[in-house]
Amino acid sequence: SGETWNPFKLQYQLRNVRERLAKALVEKGILTTEKQNFLLFDMTTHPVSNASEKQRLVKKLQESVLERWVNEPQRMERRTLALLVLAHASDVLENVFASLADDKYDVAMNRSKDLLDMDPEVEAAKARGTEMIWAVLAAFNKS
Secondary structure (H helix, E strand, C coil): CCCCCCHHHHHHHCHHHHHHHHHHHHHHCCCCCCEEEECCEEEEEECCCCHHHHHHHHHHHHHHHCCCCCCCCCCHHHHHHHHHHHHHHHHCCHHHHHHCCHHHHHHHHHHHHHHHCCCHHHHHHHHHCHHHHHHHHHHHHCC
16 A cells, blocks of 8 residues: 555554455556345445456466475565465455366465465574564554
8 A cells, every 4th residue: 555554553544454455456457345135224335346356366366376486585575475364364266266177276376375374483583674564464464
């Protein structure tokens, strides 16, 4: 979203991150905002309006875990690592790999699981500019 994050206030800042990210994606034309009626109350949803952008991100994650796998998070592109962590935290990582053949799906999920099961504190200590990504993963793992 282009915002700076304070690691000491991470839990507070994560509370409204969904809304802030959705607003930024609406402004960029990737999502839209709709009101849906669920029984007794209205709920704001943000469906995808730009499917090609979503498909580009899915393909990028699939390629990074399959064809361009480096087996060391320090050598991964920071944005890709952040996308992988956020997909995991959002519970959509399985959906990202769902279109793959069974053998590739298993490889992708195992590699992702190995990466996401690493100790965030250890990885942040040896990271080159990815400390915040590991802090976000640690915050999501605690909740």
